[in-house]
Amino acid sequence: MTDMISEALDMLFPRGIYCICCGSILDGSRPYAVCDDCLGKFSWITEDTCSVCGKPLSAMNRKRRICYSCAEREHSFDKGYTCAQYGLYERAIVMDLKYRDKSYLTGSVGRIMADRIEAELGADLPWDAVTWVPVHRKRLAERGYDQAELIATAFMDAMAEKTERTERPGGMPSLEGLLERAQSTRPMKDLGLMERMENVSGAFRVKREENVRGKKILIIDDVYTTGATLDACAIALKAAGARRVEVLTFASGGDYAGTRGEDDPDEGYDRKERR
Numbered sequence: 001m002t003d004m005i006s007e008a009l010d011m012l013f014p015r016g017i018y019c020i021c022c023g024s025i026l027d028g029s030r031p032y033a034v035c036d037d038c039l040g041k042f043s044w045i046t047e048d049t050c051s052v053c054g055k056p057l058s059a060m061n062r063k064r065r066i067c068y069s070c071a072e073r074e075h076s077f078d079k080g081y082t083c084a085q086y087g088l089y090e091r092a093i094v095m096d097l098k099y100r101d102k103s104y105l106t107g108s109v110g111r112i113m114a115d116r117i118e119a120e121l122g123a124d125l126p127w128d129a130v131t132w133v134p135v136h137r138k139r140l141a142e143r144g145y146d147q148a149e150l151i152a153t154a155f156m157d158a159m160a161e162k163t164e165r166t167e168r169p170g171g172m173p174s175l176e177g178l179l180e181r182a183q184s185t186r187p188m189k190d191l192g193l194m195e196r197m198e199n200v201s202g203a204f205r206v207k208r209e210e211n212v213r214g215k216k217i218l219i220i221d222d223v224y225t226t227g228a229t230l231d232a233c234a235i236a237l238k239a240a241g242a243r244r245v246e247v248l249t250f251a252s253g254g255d256y257a258g259t260r261g262e263d264d265p266d267e268g269y270d271r272k273e274r275r
């Protein structure tokens, strides 16, 4: 679509007028372009999160502040943050982003993430650089955009807006594509945890070590499941000399022992390839 046509469409159908979930008309004051009804249906995360990966904790784990999966296995990243538990509504947004060409949703997702980080850390961001989990070149060609890159960009825009109001003392982190895919990975859906880790380890490469060495880095992705993909990114960044690696996702799976009941957001990753 040319810029002129998209500008004309923006004038006819301004963003933020319709709820991105149900399509009902908004009064314009809603920060995420989500109506009150739909906002109430999200499983927002406010407290009682895993001190390692950031996912919401089951009642059993609240005292020790660590989820079943982090208690079982160490991660290569240092800390995680997430905004909502991955349920029906969260899934609808992620699937729209990945498979239904609704890239405009990234603006809302980025703003939600910025509010979550502000609530958790305040406006003074502790990172030198913010990056994202890159899609494979082949998928980028199919989809036409990298949703994690768009979310990261929207997140930084929203943080910059907050900074104007709060005068962040340390200056903003840079937004950079620090990682690239090294090879095509096999469909994650059919793999167990160990196979997943093997499948993604070595799947990412740092583009330029000098942009990573000695830095504190935040990686952004849409969904957190086992953490295997984000671990693989963290391993590559740390091998290149990153001092600290944190991760931020829109939604995370729940806290279950084993993999019981875990809705697998990676399902569909390779829908097109397996057809």
Ligand SMILES: [Zn+2]
Binding pocket: 019, 020, 021, 022, 023, 024, 034, 035, 036, 037, 038, 039
């Ligand atoms: Zn709605």
Ligand SMILES: [Zn+2]
Binding pocket: 050, 051, 052, 053, 054, 055, 066, 067, 068, 069, 070, 071
């Ligand atoms: Zn955890």
